[in-house]
Amino acid sequence: MADYQILTGNCLDYLKNKRISGKIDLTFLDPPFNQNKEYTFHNDNLSLDEYWKIMAEVCQKTIDITSDGGAIYFMQREKNSEGVLRCLRESGWSLQNLIIWKKRTSAVPVPNKFGKQYQILAYATKGVKARVFNRLRISPPLPSNYKIKRENGVYVTDVWDDIRELTSGYFAGDEAIRGKSGERFHKQQSPIALLTRIILSSSKAGDTVFDPFTGTGTTLVTAYQLHRNSIGIEIDPNNSKMIYQRLRKMRDSDNVEKYYTEYSHTGKLAQIWGRETLAGK
Numbered sequence: 592m593a594d595y596q597i598l599t600g601n602c603l604d605y606l607k608n609k610r611i612s613g614k615i616d617l618t619f620l621d622p623p624f625n626q627n628k629e630y631t632f633h634n635d636n637l638s639l640d641e642y643w644k645i646m647a648e649v650c651q652k653t654i655d656i657t658s659d660g661g662a663i664y665f666m667q668r669e670k671n672s673e674g675v676l677r678c679l680r681e682s683g684w685s686l687q688n689l690i691i692w693k694k695r696t697s698a699v700p701v702p703n704k705f706g707k708q709y710q711i712l713a714y715a716t717k718g719v720k721a722r723v724f725n726r727l728r729i730s731p732p733l734p735s736n737y738k739i740k741r742e743n744g745v746y747v748t749d750v751w752d753d754i755r756e757l758t759s760g761y762f763a764g765d766e767a768i769r770g771k772s773g774e775r776f777h778k779q780q781s782p783i784a785l786l787t788r789i790i791l792s793s794s795k796a797g798d799t800v801f802d803p804f805t806g807t808g809t810t811l812v813t814a815y816q817l818h819r820n821s822i823g824i825e826i827d828p829n830n831s832k833m834i835y836q837r838l839r840k841m842r843d844s845d846n847v848e849k850y851y852t853e854y855s856h857t858g859k860l861a862q863i864w865g866r867e868t869l870a871g872k
């Protein structure tokens with residue numbers, strides 16, 4: 592049975608004061624993007640220097656508690672790619688892939704340059720060799736110019752265009768957590784499908800997954816179902832309360848099982864998923 596820990600407060604305080612016990616095998620880093628969004632417990636309008644100093648410190652303190660070969664996925668807006676790569680490099684992480692998460696909704700138009708349609712996920716490891724990397728296979732729809740069906744699917748590449756963001760209105764289904772009058776509980780909630788891919792790719796059942804800016808707890812909810820332990824830190828106590836509720840009373844829309852068939856061409860999938868651990872094999 593996987594374990595989870597929800598810590599309420601500033602992640603840097605926990606990291607600086609060594610209040611995270613044990614080694615971390617995988618980190619999902621999805622901080623506020625410093626774009627002047629409304630947060631009750633966090634200033635989202637810091638100077639660039641201040642913002643990147645915090646990010647650098649989080650990356651540094653996280654690598655210190657990561658097992659050799661452990662992984663980090665740092666998610667950001669594409670315009671911040673340079674800052675992300677610098678932070679990771681200067682804190683000793685080795686870049687493995689710069690993943691493009693292509694949004695399913697139409698591009699955001701920008702005057703005088705190309706419209707924006709993706710976010711980045713920088714995948715890096717502690718040391719040049721990943722401790723775990725499971726090469727997942729998926730079965731995306733066949734492009735219209737292809738005649739022969741792919742019998743065994745294809746390996747996941749560094750362009751992820753098959754995961755729908757939760758901002759895509761009703762297309763996103765009922766996964767987005769909403770209040771009584773239908774408003775989003777947290778506008779930056781990540782999709783379960785995104786964390787499923789990251790956790791399956793870069794960890795084993797029984798590993799520990801860390802999320803220092805855990806928001807609604809998507810990382811913990813996904814890790815738990817995939818038999819990974821998890822630690823999440825969230826500064827806003829209302830969000831922490833939501834994470835507890837989300838974990839205690841699992842919603843159908845959070846169920847990872849619906850993604851199992853998507854990865855069915857992956858070798859040893861039951862083992863990667865943690866099903867064999869569950870069956871005591």
Ligand SMILES: C[S@@+](CC[C@H](N)C(=O)[O-])C[C@H]1O[C@@H](n2cnc3c(N)ncnc32)[C@H](O)[C@@H]1O
Pocket residue numbers: 600601602603621622623624630632633777779780781782803804805806807808809810824825826827830
């Ligand atoms: C982009 S959201 C993360 C969303 C998350 N991936 C999810 O699926 O819900 C960033 C979160 O970090 C929290 N936060 C901001 N500053 C923090 C800090 N110093 N320590 C811990 N959490 C923080 C915010 O309250 C917010 O919920």
